[in-house]
Each structure stands twice: as C-alpha cells, then as structure tokens.
Amino acid sequence: MNWNDYGANMNDDTSKTRKTKKPLGGYEILLCLTGGIACYKSADLTSKLVQAGAGVSVAMTDSACQFIRPLSFQALTQRPVYTSLWQSSEASSIGHLSLTESADLMIIAPATANILAKMAGGIADDLVSTLALSAFGACPIFVAPAMNERMWNAPPTQENLQRLKSRGVEVFGPGEGLLACGGVGLGRMAEPKEILHAVAGRVILHPPKSAGG
Numbered sequence: 240m241n242w243n244d245y246g247a248n249m250n251d252d253t254s255k256t257r258k259t260k261k262p263l264g265g266y267e268i269l270l271c272l273t274g275g276i277a278c279y280k281s282a283d284l285t286s287k288l289v290q291a292g293a294g295v296s297v298a299m300t301d302s303a304c305q306f307i308r309p310l311s312f313q314a315l316t317q318r319p320v321y322t323s324l325w326q327s328s329e330a331s332s333i334g335h336l337s338l339t340e341s342a343d344l345m346i347i348a349p350a351t352a353n354i355l356a357k358m359a360g361g362i363a364d365d366l367v368s369t370l371a372l373s374a375f376g377a378c379p380i381f382v383a384p385a386m387n388e389r390m391w392n393a394p395p396t397q398e399n400l401q402r403l404k405s406r407g408v409e410v411f412g413p414g415e416g417l418l419a420c421g422g423v424g425l426g427r428m429a430e431p432k433e434i435l436h437a438v439a440g441r442v443i444l445h446p447p448k449s450a451g452g
C-alpha cells in the first residue's frame with residue numbers, strides 16, 4: 240500500500256467509497272499524551288490518524304494538559320478526551336479496561352522519562368499509566384519518547400527501555416536534532432508522519448477488532 244497516495248481517493252463522489260478506501264478504516268487507536276513540549280506534534284499525529292480513517296481516542300496526563308488543551312483533541316477526534324481515571328464511564332464497563340480492550344494499538348506520544356519508568360515498574364497511579372498497564376495482553380503498545388538528551392541517556396531511562404522492549408513494547412524514535420531545551424542531540428519525538436507509517440504498518444497485520452479480528 241502506498242501511504243503517500245491514500246488521500247488521493249478522498250474526493251470520490253460517495254462517502255461509502257471514501258470510507259472503504261481509507262487505509263485505517265475500522266481500526267481503533269488509543270493515543271496517550273504525557274507531559275513534554277512535543278505534545279504539539281501529537282495534534283498533527285491525531286489529525287493524520289483520523290484522516291487515514293482510524294477511530295482515535297485520546298488520553299492525557301495532568302502534565303500533558305499543561306502543554307496542550309484537551310479541547311484540541313476533542314475537536315480533531317470528535318470524541319471526548321480522557322484526562323482522569325475517575326471520569327464517568329459507561330455504567331457497564333470500567334473505562335480504562337474497555338479502552339485498551341477495544342484498541343487495536345495503544346501509542347504513547349510523547350512518552351516522558353516518567354511514564355517509561357512507571358511502565359517499567361508496573362506503576363498505575365493515574366489514567367495513562369493505568370491504561371498502559373492494562374494494555375499488556377490487550378493490544379500492541381508503541382511508545383515515542385521525547386526528552387532532553389541527558390534524560391534520554393540517563394542509566395535509569397535506558398534500563399527502563401530495555402525492560403519495556405523485552406516485554407514487547409515497541410519503541411519508536413527518538414530522533415536527533417534541535418531539542419526544546421535549546422541544545423541539539425538525541426531526544427526529539429519522531430515525526431508524526433513516521434509514527435503514522437509505523438502504526439499503520441503494525442495494525443494492518445491483523446483485521447480490526449471491530450471486524451472480529
């Protein structure tokens with residue numbers, strides 16, 4: 240599939256044709272944001288996923304909400320944005336469990352050093368870390384770390400990453416370049432287009448859960 244061309248059919252005259260030609264149609268992506276400057280890139284990622292036909296549910300940590308407002312993601316996804324474990328959920332389901340059960344893939348982008356440490360240690364003390372723990376065995380987990388180069392190279396961060404990789408978590412990036420702290424180095428969140436391709440390449444290995452896959 241040529242991912243650069245998928246939008247070419249979006250002007251077809253029936254909405255049915257449009258829907259069937261979107262490469263991520265039927266797939267559910269759970270996108271979680273943690274607190275770093277790169278949160279702004281996740282708005283672009285969300286838009287790209289939605290344009291590719293995915294249903295996107297967004298969850299954010301308190302820190303992520305300091306960098307970008309949930310309203311942006313509500314508008315981009317046309318869905319409520321989850322910011323608390325204690326948000327009311329459907330009476331018959333426990334929100335964090337149903338979100339990971341119905342997701343075809345969970346991605347944390349940007350992923351802070353903090354969330355990587357929590358995931359490596361099995362800590363579930365807020366919505367995003369609880370979602371991450373409940374995603375094991377429910378759906379593939381991607382992380383796109385973003386942080387200052389010293390934080391990235393810090394032994395605890397590298398040890399946490401090794402632990403996560405050994406448990407099947409797929410780590411995407413970071414890249415090298417200009418960092419938010421002003422320096423140049425390794426720690427930039429991967430570009431939304433690259434993440435879209437990686438996510439898409441992974442999810443289409445199986446039919447969407449919504450189709451019984």
Ligand SMILES: Cc1cc2nc3c(=O)[nH]c(=O)nc-3n(C[C@H](O)[C@H](O)[C@H](O)COP(=O)(O)O)c2cc1C
Pocket residue numbers: 272273274275276277300301302303350351352353354385386387390419
């Ligand atoms: C201006 C600013 C920028 C930050 N950028 C990052 C970052 O890019 N990566 C990171 O790991 N932490 C960053 N932090 C620190 C995290 O926000 C902090 O560790 C926080 O506790 C993360 O919480 P969360 O993982 O629950 O979102 C930044 C903090 C500030 C004040």
